Amino acid sequence: MRKMNDFPLRYGLYIILTCSLWPTNLWAVENSECFECHSDESLTKESTDNILQAAITESLYVDEDKFEKSIHNINGIACVDCHADIEELDWNEEVPHALYLEMVRCVWCHEDSGEEFKNSVHMKMRTKGITMTCYACHGYHYVHQMEGASVAERTNSICLKCHNPNQFHDWLPSGDAHFASVECVVCHAPEVPRHIDLRFYDLLTKKFYTGDELVKILSLDFDKIIQTIDTNQDEIIDLNEFDDLFFMLKQKNIRPILRAELVADINSIAHQINRGSAQKTCENCHASDSPYFNAVSIILTWDDGTLERYNIDRAILESYYVSHFYLLGGTRVKLLDKIGLLIIAGGACTAFGHFVIRVLTISLRRRKKENGN
Amino acid sequence: MTNGKLIYIYPLPVRVWHWINASGFVLLILTGFQIRYAEMFNFMTLPNAIAVHNYVGFVVIANFFIWLIYYLGSGNVKIYIPDPRNLAALALRQVHYYGYGIFVGKPNPHIATAENKFNPLQQVVYLAIMFVFLPAQMMSGLFLWQIKRYEEYINLLGGIKLLDTIHVLLFFFFSSYLFIHCYLATLGHTPLARFKAMFTGYEEHRE
Numbered sequence: 147m148r149k150m151n152d153f154p155l156r157y158g159l160y161i162i163l164t165c166s167l168w169p170t171n172l173w174a175v176e177n178s179e180c181f182e183c184h185s186d187e188s189l190t191k192e193s194t195d196n197i198l199q200a201a202i203t204e205s206l207y208v209d210e211d212k213f214e215k216s217i218h219n220i221n222g223i224a225c226v227d228c229h230a231d232i233e234e235l236d237w238n239e240e241v242p243h244a245l246y247l248e249m250v251r252c253v254w255c256h257e258d259s260g261e262e263f264k265n266s267v268h269m270k271m272r273t274k275g276i277t278m279t280c281y282a283c284h285g286y287h288y289v290h291q292m293e294g295a296s297v298a299e300r301t302n303s304i305c306l307k308c309h310n311p312n313q314f315h316d317w318l319p320s321g322d323a324h325f326a327s328v329e330c331v332v333c334h335a336p337e338v339p340r341h342i343d344l345r346f347y348d349l350l351t352k353k354f355y356t357g358d359e360l361v362k363i364l365s366l367d368f369d370k371i372i373q374t375i376d377t378n379q380d381e382i383i384d385l386n387e388f389d390d391l392f393f394m395l396k397q398k399n400i401r402p403i404l405r406a407e408l409v410a411d412i413n414s415i416a417h418q419i420n421r422g423s424a425q426k427t428c429e430n431c432h433a434s435d436s437p438y439f440n441a442v443s444i445i446l447t448w449d450d451g452t453l454e455r456y457n458i459d460r461a462i463l464e465s466y467y468v469s470h471f472y473l474l475g476g477t478r479v480k481l482l483d484k485i486g487l488l489i490i491a492g493g494a495c496t497a498f499g500h501f502v503i504r505v506l507t508i509s510l511r512r513r514k515k516e517n518g519n
Numbered sequence: 520m521t522n523g524k525l526i527y528i529y530p531l532p533v534r535v536w537h538w539i540n541a542s543g544f545v546l547l548i549l550t551g552f553q554i555r556y557a558e559m560f561n562f563m564t565l566p567n568a569i570a571v572h573n574y575v576g577f578v579v580i581a582n583f584f585i586w587l588i589y590y591l592g593s594g595n596v597k598i599y600i601p602d603p604r605n606l607a608a609l610a611l612r613q614v615h616y617y618g619y620g621i622f623v624g625k626p627n628p629h630i631a632t633a634e635n636k637f638n639p640l641q642q643v644v645y646l647a648i649m650f651v652f653l654p655a656q657m658m659s660g661l662f663l664w665q666i667k668r669y670e671e672y673i674n675l676l677g678g679i680k681l682l683d684t685i686h687v688l689l690f691f692f693f694s695s696y697l698f699i700h701c702y703l704a705t706l707g708h709t710p711l712a713r714f715k716a717m718f719t720g721y722e723e724h725r726e
Contacts, residue, residue, distance in 0.1 A: 319569040322667040349674055403678065428565035433558035469678030474565075475557050482684060486691035493695025497702035503622055511624035 175235055180225045183242075184208045212288045215451070220291070228286075230254075252280040258414035266419045283307065294343075294445050294453040297329050297407045305330045317426075327471065329409040331416045332438075336425040338418070339411040341441035344458060344468070346402040355402055357446030357454065363398050371446075372456055383444070384459040388467055406463065406471035408438065432475040439463055439476065523708070525721040528633050536586045537717055543579040544693060547572060551690050573664055580657050586649070598635065599649065601642040609639040621706070631722060648696075652689055659686040 183189060184206055193204040213219055218228075226232050228250045235242035253260030259280075263269055268278040283304045292300060305311075311330070315321045332340050346355040355363075357371070366374050375391050376383050383391070395402065410416050425431075431438050442458040462468055463477040471477070529537070553560045553568035563571070590596040601609075612628050617640075621627075629638035637645060659682050662669040666679055673679050707713040708723065716722040 317566060319566055319573075320666060326667060429557045432565055435558060466678075466680060469680040470674065472679040472683050475555050478555065478687075479680065479684065482687055482691075486687065486694075489688075489691040490695045490698075493698040497698045500617075501702065507622040510622065514624040 174224065175226045175232060177219075177225050179235055181208070181210050185210055208287050215290075216288050217291045218287075218289060220451075250281075250286070252284075256280070256414070259417050262414045262417040266417055267421050268417075268419065291451070293412055294447055294455075295409075296343075296345075297325075297327060297409060300329050300409065301325070327407050329407070331410045331419065332408050333425040334423075335410065335416050335418045336423065338413055338415045339441075340408060340438060341411060341443060342439055342460075342463065343407050343409055344404045344442065344444045344462070346444075347405040347470075348402055354405070354447075357448045360446065363400055364394055372454075376456070382457045382459055383462075385461050385465060388458070388462055388465075392467060403470045404444075404462075404468045406468055432473060434464075434476060434478060434480070436476050439473075523723040525723055526632060527720055528631055528636060528722045529717055529720045530633075531720065532585070532589050534717055534720060536582055536589070539582045540579060540586075543575050543582065544697065546575045547579065548690070548694050548697065550575070551694075555687065555690075576657075576660050576664070580661070583649075583653060583657065598637060599642060599646050601639050601646070606639055606643075610643065613638045613640045630724065652692065655685060656689045656693070659683075659689070 185208065187205075187207045189206040190203050191206055193202055194200070195202045229247055231248045232243045263280075268283075271278055285303070290299075290303070295303075301311075309330075311325045312321065315324075318324060329340075331338055346360065347353070348355065360366075361368055361371055364371075364374075373379065375387055377387055377390070378384075430436060439460050442460045442463060443455045444458055445453055445455055447453045463471070463473075464479055466479070468477070550563065550568040550572040553563050554565065554572060557565050557568075590599070609629075616625065616628050619625075627638075629635075631637070662673055662676075662682055663679075663686060666673060673682055676682050704713045704717075705711075707716070712723060
């Protein structure tokens with residue numbers, strides 16, 4: 147009997163205690179609940195375009211597969227973390243949340259980026275009545291991990307949505323070569339830290355080798371790949387270690403090339419884009435001592451979507467291992483300069499030496515002429 | 520006022536070609552240095568140096584084809600072709616002259632005429648320059664001018680750095696050659712005689 151009386155009290159206390167210790171988001175709206183409606187491709191709402199100020203029909207469909215691969219989902223950001231004004235869903239209503247939601251403010255999390263953006267040309271456009279939102283460039287539900295993204299992926303998904311690089315770049319020699327290998331913000335946000343990304347590429351299949359493929363080809367232990375390559379364990383792969391790596395690949399009859407690209411670090415400063423502030427001094431890049439090539443790394447992407455980056459000695463860029471990327475003057479082969487000096491000095495010295503001997507032998511010829519006469 | 524026999528040796532098209540080529544080479548070499556060594560030289564901005572290099576490059580390419588059409592059309596291209604039967608002997612004789620004979624006052628064993636303008640050493644060098652080195656330089660320059668457009672060809676050649684290596688080694692060779700060429704041009708009967716001949720077309724031969 148006594149036991150029966152204790153039971154509700156004891157278990158009631160357990161429940162209260164558990165609830166007080168449990169994360170509050172246990173009770174939050176789950177993503178799956180949102181997708182009850184938002185996986186419907188026909189879900190729309192009437193809205194107004196913020197640039198054209200015209201009535202538009204806006205899709206409210208969210209592709210769940212694409213969302214799951216987004217950087218926000220990977221990092222555990224749920225729908226209601228951004229749509230924070232949805233606290234609960236009322237399934238008795240046709241629309242289970244408020245009809246008009248607050249605008250999502252990316253700066254709630256991306257505070258630094260917001261600060262940099264405030265002083266950018268994209269913010270100043272507001273004075274002309276055009277509002278550039280974060281997601282106009284970055285999108286929202288499907289924002290990708292850009293860390294290992296190529297120049298094409300970076301620019302196609304952001305800058306090229308609005309800008310045509312073939313306009314305003316008439317002054318730039320070999321513009322298309324720059325656009326293919328240099329990310330826009332490297333020049334347009336000159337303060338942003340940048341680095342060279344190297345990737346193994348097969349010219350025949352026109353595909354990049356993934357980390358998993360290389361591990362399999364080289365029969366390496368997944369966890370020991372860097373120890374195998376970086377033999378002196380100084381956390382930077384130098385030219386000798388690179389020789390060994392290419393030799394190992396050659397032994398497996400694999401002859402990849404190294405594709406190189408100059409990209410910006412994932413850094414809020416990349417938002418600091420202003421009219422007239424772009425890097426236009428070519429010599430800052432096209433010089434052998436340019437700081438633009440101080441950071442060089444090789445990227446290995448893994449099948450689970452993650453990637454690893456290994457630091458490389460910048461001397462690699464001046465070697466013939468990177469023979470499909472050449473930055474005029476900047477990554478020139480220094481050995482050629484020495485050979486060139488020898489060739490030119492050889493020509494000049496031969497001519498000068500011959501001339502000197504002719505001068506020294508003037509008397510000889512004069513004597514011969516006099517004897518002849 | 521001359522003391523020797525004047526021989527018409529450089530026809531007008533050859534002289535025009537030569538001086539366009541010469542000024543083109545000087546400009547290409549100067550801008551080439553500015554482009555490759557932007558951190559050392561500062562006589563022109565890099566975009567300007569590249570623009571001048573590109574324009575002049577095309578002038579030199581067009582000029583090469585004028586030269587080729589003229590020499591092939593007139594049949595005079597044979598002056599560039601050495602006779603393999605006596606090439607070694609004649610070349611050695613010419614080497615002996617430049618290495619010894621010229622210092623002791625021996626006459627040049629080769630006497631230039633319109634039909635036999637070049638000594639065997641010149642024949643070998645000019646043949647290599649006009650039919651191998653210059654076309655290679657023009658082709659590599661053309662590919663480097665538009666690297667994205669010619670990307671497939673560049674990849675077939677082993678990549679842009681290898682292509683650049685060819686272009687740069689030839690650039691060093693031509694720069695070096697310019698010293699030798701100009702110096703050898705002073706070895707006429709007066710230091711300026713051959714330079715004048717390349718303007719007037721007439722070379723003076725003295726007994």
